[in-house]
Amino acid sequence: MTRVGLLLVAFAVAVGLRLSLGEPDVATDIPAALAFAVALLVVAAAAGTRVPLSRRAVLIGLAGLALVCAPVALEHLFTTRPVHGSQGFAGWAAAVVFVATAEEVFLRGALYDAAERVWGPSAAIVLGAVCFALLHVPLYGWHVLPLDLAVGLVLGGLRQGAGTAAAPAITHVGADLVGWFLR
Amino acid sequence: MIPARRRWLAGALLIGVGWLASPGAIPVYDGIGAPPDEPYRYVAPPPGAPKTAPATSLSTKAAVVAGANAQGLSVQTSETGPQMSVFVPQGSMAASTGPITISITPAAPTDAPKGARVDGNVYVVALTAPGGPVTLVPAKAFNSTMYLRATDQRSPQPTMFFRRDPASSWEAVSTSAAGLDVRVGPFRGAGQYVLAWTAAAAAKKSGGAPVLPLVLVGTLVVLLAIVLVVRLRAARE
Numbered sequence: 001m002t003r004v005g006l007l008l009v010a011f012a013v014a015v016g017l018r019l020s021l022g023e024p025d026v027a028t029d030i031p032a033a034l035a036f037a038v039a040l041l042v043v044a045a046a047a048g049t050r051v052p053l054s055r056r057a058v059l060i061g062l063a064g065l066a067l068v069c070a071p072v073a074l075e076h077l078f079t080t081r082p083v084h085g086s087q088g089f090a091g092w093a094a095a096v097v098f099v100a101t102a103e104e105v106f107l108r109g110a111l112y113d114a115a116e117r118v119w120g121p122s123a124a125i126v127l128g129a130v131c132f133a134l135l136h137v138p139l140y141g142w143h144v145l146p147l148d149l150a151v152g153l154v155l156g157g158l159r160q161g162a163g164t165a166a167a168p169a170i171t172h173v174g175a176d177l178v179g180w181f182l183r
Numbered sequence: 184m185i186p187a188r189r190r191w192l193a194g195a196l197l198i199g200v201g202w203l204a205s206p207g208a209i210p211v212y213d214g215i216g217a218p219p220d221e222p223y224r225y226v227a228p229p230p231g232a233p234k235t236a237p238a239t240s241l242s243t244k245a246a247v248v249a250g251a252n253a254q255g256l257s258v259q260t261s262e263t264g265p266q267m268s269v270f271v272p273q274g275s276m277a278a279s280t281g282p283i284t285i286s287i288t289p290a291a292p293t294d295a296p297k298g299a300r301v302d303g304n305v306y307v308v309a310l311t312a313p314g315g316p317v318t319l320v321p322a323k324a325f326n327s328t329m330y331l332r333a334t335d336q337r338s339p340q341p342t343m344f345f346r347r348d349p350a351s352s353w354e355a356v357s358t359s360a361a362g363l364d365v366r367v368g369p370f371r372g373a374g375q376y377v378l379a380w381t382a383a384a385a386a387k388k389s390g391g392a393p394v395l396p397l398v399l400v401g402t403l404v405v406l407l408a409i410v411l412v413v414r415l416r417a418a419r420e
Contacts, residue, residue: 147205150200157193
């Protein structure tokens with residue numbers, strides 16, 4: 001089995017682990033999400049994934065953050081949807097930072113590197129985006145697929161542009177944290 | 184190599200299309216981990232519901248200038264996240280003299296819309312003014328909105344229903360998603376608002392179709408297909 005194939009199987013196993021641990025409400029289960037994240041990080045580490053951080057990566061990540069947050073920010077601006085308070089934010093944020101970082105280290109780190117070597121950067125971006133989108137379907141439903149696919153493609157583009165998964169990780173973590181207030 | 188500016192524009196286009204194509208404003212794009220919402224606060228908790236603080240009410244006043252509310256209002260109850268919030272734009276509520284008082288009170292459901300099952304509390308909205316009745320101004324109130332939080336985030340999400348008073352029949356209002364578990368519909372003025380599942384949605388929610396297993400099987404098939412393609416390509420080379 002190729003390296004990409006092995007990583008995909010490992011990813012499917014990690015997702016299955018999260019789903020089975022998180023029943024009946026996977027989206028709300030922090031321990032299941034943490035177990036999933038640990039599984040991804042272990043596989044990424046075994047694959048020798050490196051995520052160098054640079055000033056350029058930070059800037060690209062922050063620009064990406066502005067991009068993916070724009071629709072929800074504009075929606076709040078024009079509809080005055082309620083903005084949520086910060087009660088309970090710290091604990092939730094710690095879990096989210098860990099899980100989002102693990103997803104990026106695996107999808108835009110290990111998997112991207114392996115797929116890029118075989119098929120080039122475009123295929124690596126698409127593969128990571130498809131995995132990213134499918135990952136969230138059991139958690140939130142099929143209606144999230146178009147948006148998660150689009151965001152996955154953008155995160156892959158950030159990875160390619162920055163040369164490191166640190167950029168999409170910054171975008172992903174930042175967007176999730178902003179999501180607390182704008183959900 | 185595509186120039187950087189075009190790449191960013193393409194990214195913005197992708198996000199915009201994806202956002203429009205995903206009904207239901209999920210938190211940015213990924214509510215990883217736990218939902219930040221506290222458990223739903225029922226006025227009449229069903230068996231097995233966690234013990235919570237009482238559901239909150241609210242009351243606020245809007246000044247009247249030239250026969251209508253002088254400013255737009257956005258109010259919400261105090262739960263995390265709010266179980267009810269309402270937005271009314273400037274000039275959308277008419278009253279001869281002010282101020283207009285908006286009172287919103289949670290209540291236990293006494294009946295359900297025909298063929299539907301209620302989800303959570305009924306929210307009773309009262310609009311009063313010293314000078315007499317308060318009416319909505321259609322030309323201004325068309326984008327007034329009412330948000331109700333469902334009791335959980337699982338799909339399918341319930342539909343919003345409205346009635347003027349307990350003697351009237353519930354009628355479904357055009358409902359869309361405004362978050363994982365927040366439903367939004369038009370604000371119809373004073374009356375009662377509730378979320379409920381229609382019979383079809385309730386059957387689906389109670390396990391009618393095995394969505395999760397199908398998703399898992401589909402995912403595995405896709406992953407296996409990818410692996411197969413990789414192997415076939417490697418064999419050809």
